[in-house]
Amino acid sequence: MIKKEKTMIGITSYGTYIPRLRLDRMAIFQSMGWFAPAIMMVAQGERSMCNWDEDSITMAVAAARDCLIAKDKKSVDALYLASTTLPFADRQNAGIISTALNLRDDIVTTDFTASQRVGTTAVVTALDAIKGGERKNILVAAADRRETKSAYFYEMWYGDGAAALMLGNEDVIAEYKGSYSLSYDFADHYRGRLNKYDYVWEERWARDEGYSKIIPQAIQGVLDQANLKIDQIDTLVYPCFFKAEHKKIAKKLGAKPEQVMDNLHEVCGETGCAHALVMLTSALEKAKPGQRIIVAGFGQGCNAILFEITDNITKLAPRSGFDGAVNNKQSIDNYPKFMKFRDIIETEMGIRAEAPTQIAMTTLWRKRKMILGLMGGKCRECGTQQFPKMDICVNPNCNAHHSQDDHEFADIPAKINSYTGDLLAVSIDPPHKYGMVQFEGGGRFMADFTDCDLEDLQVGLPVQMVFRRRLEDKDRGFSGYFWKAMPVPGASEILNRIKFDDQVAIITGAGGGLGKIYALELAKRGAKVVVNDLGGSRDGTGGGSSSAADVVVNEIKDLGGDAVANYDNVATVEGGENIVKSAIDAFGRVDIVINNAGILRDKSFTKMTPENWKAVLDVHLNGAYHVTRPAFTHMKEQGYGRIIMTTSAAGLYGNFGQTNYSAAKLALVGLMNTLKIEGAKYNIKINTVAPLAASRLTEDIMPPDLFAKMKPEFVSPMVLYLASDKCDESGAIFNAGMGYYNRASFYTGPGIELSKGKEPPTPEDIKANWDAINEMDGAKEISDANAAIVALISPPDPKPKKAAAADEAAPEASSLTPKDVFNMMPDQFKKDASAGVDVVFQYSISGSDGGDWYVTVKDQTCDVQAGKADQATCTLKMKDSDFVDMISGKLNPMQAFTSGKLAISGDVMKSQLIEKLFSMK
Numbered sequence: 026m027i028k029k030e031k032t033m034i035g036i037t038s039y040g041t042y043i044p045r046l047r048l049d050r051m052a053i054f055q056s057m058g059w060f061a062p063a064i065m066m067v068a069q070g071e072r073s074m075c076n077w078d079e080d081s082i083t084m085a086v087a088a089a090r091d092c093l094i095a096k097d098k099k100s101v102d103a104l105y106l107a108s109t110t111l112p113f114a115d116r117q118n119a120g121i122i123s124t125a126l127n128l129r130d131d132i133v134t135t136d137f138t139a140s141q142r143v144g145t146t147a148v149v150t151a152l153d154a155i156k157g158g159e160r161k162n163i164l165v166a167a168a169d170r171r172e173t174k175s176a177y178f179y180e181m182w183y184g185d186g187a188a189a190l191m192l193g194n195e196d197v198i199a200e201y202k203g204s205y206s207l208s209y210d211f212a213d214h215y216r217g218r219l220n221k222y223d224y225v226w227e228e229r230w231a232r233d234e235g236y237s238k239i240i241p242q243a244i245q246g247v248l249d250q251a252n253l254k255i256d257q258i259d260t261l262v263y264p265c266f267f268k269a270e271h272k273k274i275a276k277k278l279g280a281k282p283e284q285v286m287d288n289l290h291e292v293c294g295e296t297g298c299a300h301a302l303v304m305l306t307s308a309l310e311k312a313k314p315g316q317r318i319i320v321a322g323f324g325q326g327c328n329a330i331l332f333e334i335t336d337n338i339t340k341l342a343p344r345s346g347f348d349g350a351v352n353n354k355q356s357i358d359n360y361p362k363f364m365k366f367r368d369i370i371e372t373e374m375g376i377r378a379e380a381p382t383q384i385a386m387t388t389l390w391r392k393r394k395m396i397l398g399l400m401g402g403k404c405r406e407c408g409t410q411q412f413p414k415m416d417i418c419v420n421p422n423c424n425a426h427h428s429q430d431d432h433e434f435a436d437i438p439a440k441i442n443s444y445t446g447d448l449l450a451v452s453i454d455p456p457h458k459y460g461m462v463q464f465e466g467g468g469r470f471m472a473d474f475t476d477c478d479l480e481d482l483q484v485g486l487p488v489q490m491v492f493r494r495r496l497e498d499k500d501r502g503f504s505g506y507f508w509k510a511m512p513v514p515g516a517s518e519i520l521n522r523i524k525f526d527d528q529v530a531i532i533t534g535a536g537g538g539l540g541k542i543y544a545l546e547l548a549k550r551g552a553k554v555v556v557n558d559l560g561g562s563r564d565g566t567g568g569g570s571s572s573a574a575d576v577v578v579n580e581i582k583d584l585g586g587d588a589v590a591n592y593d594n595v596a597t598v599e600g601g602e603n604i605v606k607s608a609i610d611a612f613g614r615v616d617i618v619i620n621n622a623g624i625l626r627d628k629s630f631t632k633m634t635p636e637n638w639k640a641v642l643d644v645h646l647n648g649a650y651h652v653t654r655p656a657f658t659h660m661k662e663q664g665y666g667r668i669i670m671t672t673s674a675a676g677l678y679g680n681f682g683q684t685n686y687s688a689a690k691l692a693l694v695g696l697m698n699t700l701k702i703e704g705a706k707y708n709i710k711i712n713t714v715a716p717l718a719a720s721r722l723t724e725d726i727m728p729p730d731l732f733a734k735m736k737p738e739f740v741s742p743m744v745l746y747l748a749s750d751k752c753d754e755s756g757a758i759f760n761a762g763m764g765y766y767n768r769a770s771f772y773t774g775p776g777i778e779l780s781k782g783k784e785p786p787t788p789e790d791i792k793a794n795w796d797a798i799n800e801m802d803g804a805k806e807i808s809d810a811n812a813a814i815v816a817l818i819s820p821p822d823p824k825p826k827k828a829a830a831a832d833e834a835a836p837e838a839s840s841l842t843p844k845d846v847f848n849m850m851p852d853q854f855k856k857d858a859s860a861g862v863d864v865v866f867q868y869s870i871s872g873s874d875g876g877d878w879y880v881t882v883k884d885q886t887c888d889v890q891a892g893k894a895d896q897a898t899c900t901l902k903m904k905d906s907d908f909v910d911m912i913s914g915k916l917n918p919m920q921a922f923t924s925g926k927l928a929i930s931g932d933v934m935k936s937q938l939i940e941k942l943f944s945m946k
């Protein structure tokens with residue numbers, strides 16, 4: 026007799042969905058800590074939260090779509106939906122999902138509900154059906170969006186999410202090796218038929234009698250059944266939001282901490298009956314062939330299921346999975362928004378919201394494929410796609426009748442054609458965002474946009490279709506669903522990436538130092554580059570070496586970029602013209618000029634020879650003129666250009682021994698000031714950078730430790746932005762170095778009028794009014810010389826005497842600074858209160874008196890240092906004035922914390938020791 030080989034069954038695919046919104050748990054505490062201070066204990070990390078248009082059905086659809094990637098939907102024989110938070114008590118929820126996914130009509134669909142363990146129950150039931158040969162492929166989706174009352178531990182512990190598993194007997198990635206189920210009517214919590222919230226019994230009892238007894242019993246059960254020992258299991262997956270209990274269960278089973286899958290509290294919270302499967306999908310992502318996983322789902326008993334990973338796991342098509350879902354996030358700290366989205370608070374929605382929302386079941390039935398399945402049509406005569414499907418093809422050259430086959434649009438890539446933000450339309454998350462979406466290959470659709478802010482939207486942005494709640498008819502208890510467009514995660518970054526494709530950049534002095542980095546970075550982002558350098562020494566002598574520019578050109582070419590070298594001297598008219606000619610000859614245009622070439626000839630003023638004076642002005646100032654002038658002609662013609670001047674702190678603010686250099690460097694600002702006006706109507710933007718970077722020009726000026734930090738790579742991002750078409754700024758000066766950036770500008774004071782009729786004032790009048798003339802309070806930036814004249818002849822009215830007197834009478838602010846406080850701290854240290862304490866408090870104080878300090882308390886000593894600690898127990902962030910108020914007793918620490926004036930990260934509980942350890946008042 027031929028022995029029939031046992032067919033392998035198990036998991037054939039998986040998918041995960043975690044809503045994009047994550048609520049910082051500290052925001053719950055900050056809003057509600059005054060009422061429930063104890064929730065601080067679990068206020069770490071973020072919990073996932075549904076957008077207002079998401080629920081268990083939409084999340085299950087999203088997870089199922091992730092799971093169905095590269096799978097044939099038509100092979101699905103059954104769909105099991107598990108959830109305890111289903112929108113319909115009597116209308117099969119799984120049926121909505123099946124229609125949304127466009128699964129076959131002749132399949133079994135059913136809802137599993139009423140227990141936290143239904144996610145795993147649905148999996149066991151599906152595996153049994155497959156084992157029995159009744160069905161080949163069963164899709165199981167589990168999702169939950171549980172509600173709790175506000176300011177409750179469970180509000181912190183819970184999160185929203187979904188997972189889906191395809192179970193079957195082909196291409197199995199995790200083989201089913203057996204399961205063990207326990208069924209107890211252990212009601213640690215329950216939700217009555219008419220209740221919105223769970224009723225929860227004493228926590229300690231749930232932990233001791235429930236989690237820590239029932240989960241180990243089920244896991245041991247499946248181990249015994251499979252004749253395995255705990256050390257033969259690679260990953261144990263069992264949700265348990267009690268952190269200590271989660272560890273204890275492993276200990277009880279004799280498992281090592283590294284065998285236990287994290288409960289995901291910090292990243293999303295517990296996602297109800299879906300959580301065992303969410304954790305399982307995360308475990309599958311990391312699993313290697315041959316490894317064994319046990320997944321256990323607790324809730325009035327427990328199911329423990331054993332899987333063994335197969336080689337097929339390496340062949341699974343890429344998907345979002347757990348990692349993709351958890352990393353696609355928007356963190357928020359707006360707790361009222363969370364409450365509004367979950368209907369915990371009622372807000373006035375306006376009269377427009379009262380418009381009837383009743384849905385005709387007849388229409389929904391007739392148009393179910395279009396509404397729930399986003400099914401459009403494709404003409405079999407000409408191939409034109411259209412949504413919605415119609416009787417006549419929209420292609421004017423075809424117009425065939427009844428020629429359209431069903432065509433699914435949900436997975437077709439699309440882009441935004443137009444969009445708007447409507448503040449008048451009713452919206453739970455205003456403004457209501459909608460617009461026209463264009464599908465790849467044809468077809469358009471007026472869509473609502475979701476999971477985005479208005480600022481995220483732009484024409485051309487890739488979007489993907491998502492199944493969401495469109496309306497809620499509260500009177501009749503009906504949730505209506507439709508498809509919306511959501512920006513593709515990461516697409517806007519790609520679209521907004523600063524690129525220089527097809528642009529030509531000239532960089533003078535690009536053979537080394539800053540210029541070389543600009544050239545390389547521009548080339549990496551697509552620019553064709555003219556690398557100019559005459560290859561001289563630091564003082565400009567000994568020019569004529571082509572090697573500096575050649576080395577950079579070769580580096581660019583090695584990176585796959587395009588560049589030519591030019592060895593001309595910027596200090597001559599012909600040199601400038603030749604440099605621009607190189608660009609035109611090699612690439613046909615010039616879009617960017619970075620005037621960067623420079624030399625130094627430092628001498629104190631009396632020793633500043635005319636030769637040194639002239640040489641420096643020739644390279645910096647005249648050099649910029651020589652190159653920019655011919656380039657400007659081309660830029661004007663093409664109606665586009667970006668020019669960067671390079672100034673220096675020496676020119677902006679002065680530096681001993683650099684009169685020639687300072688004069689030349691500030692003269693470049695003058696050149697920019699007028700050029701910005703002449704270039705404005707041709708879209709030529711011109712800006713100036715004052716860099717701070719390690720190069721041969723600065724090697725003997727800067728202290729060595731600072732020199733090491735001054736990488737030119739910290740200057741180039743600013744220069745590249747100013748050189749890009751994304752930059753709308755013109756005529757501005759920016760300091761840039763070591764990761765710090767600021768703008769420098771000329772400000773003009775308000776001034777005073779001193780003319781006496783037609784008579785000019787006397788020098789004595791000037792002296793007498795010196796304070797008003799010299800006043801910079803109320804100073805303004807001035808756009809051009811004409812505006813300066815207007816500003817000069819229209820000074821403000823002199824300050825009314827009364828106001829001035831009131832100003833003087835204002836009380837003096839506290840003279841204590843944060844630095845004083847930290848100096849005093851060791852004296853305020855209470856040694857006796859510090860026994861056994863080993864902590865490092867990091868303070869990050871903002872404001873003009875701010876800075877970083879850290880306080881180390883160890884072995885009953887206290888050490889206070891300025892700067893950042895290597896490893897801090899917790900970090901306290903505050904404004905200087907609030908900090909001083911708090912220390913001097915004017916601001917209560919708890920109030921400071923709950924109002925957001927004090928932010929604490931790290932081990933928040935340890936921060937409470939500060940009051941115990943120091944007597945500061």
Ligand code: NAD
Binds near residue numbers: 540644674
């Ligand atoms: P660098 O000496 O490394 O680079 C300057 C380059 O210009 C050199 O490769 C040199 O060969 C080239 N050059 C000099 N004269 C030339 C000429 N006549 N024609 C063509 N090329 C010529 O110095 P760097 O620090 O990279 O300086 C770049 C620019 O930044 C300069 O304008 C400098 O004044 C300015 N700057 C630098 C700093 C800084 O901290 N490094 C600070 C302020 C301003």
